Amino acid sequence: MAGFADPDHLIMSVRSAAARAGANIALVKYWGKRDPALNLPAAGSISITLDALQTQTRLEPDPGLAGDLLQVNGQDLPSTRVSQVLDLMRALAGGGPHFRVSSRNNFPTGAGLASSASAFAALVVAADQALGLALSATRLSALARRGSGSAARSLFGGFVEMHPGQAESGDDAVATALAGSEHWPLAVVVAVTDPGPKAVSSTEGMQRTMQTSPYYPAWVASVEQDLSEARAAILGRDFQRLADVAEHSALKMHASALAARPGLLYWNAATLLCMERIRTMRAAGTAVFFTIDAGPQLKAVCLPDDAAAVAAALKAIDGVGQVIVSSLGAGAEVLA
Ligand code: DP6
Numbered sequence: 001m002a003g004f005a006d007p008d009h010l011i012m013s014v015r016s017a018a019a020r021a022g023a024n025i026a027l028v029k030y031w032g033k034r035d036p037a038l039n040l041p042a043a044g045s046i047s048i049t050l051d052a053l054q055t056q057t058r059l060e061p062d063p064g065l066a067g068d069l070l071q072v073n074g075q076d077l078p079s080t081r082v083s084q085v086l087d088l089m090r091a092l093a094g095g096g097p098h099f100r101v102s103s104r105n106n107f108p109t110g111a112g113l114a115s116s117a118s119a120f121a122a123l124v125v126a127a128d129q130a131l132g133l134a135l136s137a138t139r140l141s142a143l144a145r146r147g148s149g150s151a152a153r154s155l156f157g158g159f160v161e162m163h164p165g166q167a168e169s170g171d172d173a174v175a176t177a178l179a180g181s182e183h184w185p186l187a188v189v190v191a192v193t194d195p196g197p198k199a200v201s202s203t204e205g206m207q208r209t210m211q212t213s214p215y216y217p218a219w220v221a222s223v224e225q226d227l228s229e230a231r232a233a234i235l236g237r238d239f240q241r242l243a244d245v246a247e248h249s250a251l252k253m254h255a256s257a258l259a260a261r262p263g264l265l266y267w268n269a270a271t272l273l274c275m276e277r278i279r280t281m282r283a284a285g286t287a288v289f290f291t292i293d294a295g296p297q298l299k300a301v302c303l304p305d306d307a308a309a310v311a312a313a314l315k316a317i318d319g320v321g322q323v324i325v326s327s328l329g330a331g332a333e334v335l336a
Helices: 007-013 080-092 115-131 137-147 149-155 202-212 216-235 239-258 269-283 304-315
Strands: 017-028 033-035 045-061 069-072 075-077 099-105 159-162 175-179 187-191 288-291 298-302 323-327 333-335
Touching: 017 115, 017 149, 017 216, 017 239, 017 288, 017 298, 033 202, 045 115, 045 149, 045 187, 045 216, 045 323, 080 099, 080 115, 080 137, 099 115, 115 137, 115 149, 115 333, 137 149, 149 159, 149 175, 159 216, 175 216, 187 304, 202 216, 202 239, 216 239, 239 288, 239 298, 269 288, 269 298, 269 304, 298 304, 304 323
Parallel strands: 069 099
Antiparallel strands: 017 045, 017 333, 045 099, 045 159, 069 075, 159 175, 187 298, 187 323, 288 298
């Protein structure tokens, strides 16, 4: 019988597959882990999925390979984290060949623009298809989390909540959809102040904050309150309330990182000018707020009608290069 124990059958039934996923931007930040090995977050987070910042990933099975090969934007890269996730998925399939993985981002990679989030979400969706697993989005979210915590959220579109879970296995540390993009079509304006790769990765920055920042316990203890405020603001489409809690969460995350030893300073001069500009615009009546991740880019969230004005204001700032305007997008999906 040609069952799962037959390696030839296994390899023949594995096919090429491709998937796409959008980056996501957290409005209530994830910063710290309860279990680094399983990559379980210490607290929940809430994000929006973007449609303009995309990763497309193609998997080609190749039984002749001794290990998975990874290319990102045409450049060969070490495949360690990608292989770890693919190993988990091959195990679920009862085995499977190595893959040539080629991934393309249409935005600067590794510069605090959440490229790992869209990359691992696209990877697990493509691998699910290639291996014929047909896993639920929830299970794929847990697998994407093993690659990068924020990737668990890019499985879903619109407004998304990541749950820290309680199980030791981490099976309940998954994201769920909070509301679709049609619920509240916000716009995001990304001001790129430095297109180069970031100096300290999120993983390393979180670890240093957990180990050395006296503010880390206060940060973790306060996330639950921010989550309930953000949830209520999103469900009630209350922009002022969302602006207030999202800026609070971002600044508090950075405050905890700044207090690490040595301190983590992800901003540059242009980031600060952007923050000031957004606050001035808000004081003058534009519904807009900012958020910043583990890099110097600033992301402004506003209503679609104000996106052009916000983009023009940020573009005029000394040190701002590319400005990307995005609406909210769909969750990760298979490409034909
Ligand atoms: C600041 O998901 O990149 O963007 O799980 O270690 O891969 P790892 O971290 P990652 O961290 C994202 C941190 C953040 C905030 C957020 O997206 O919630």
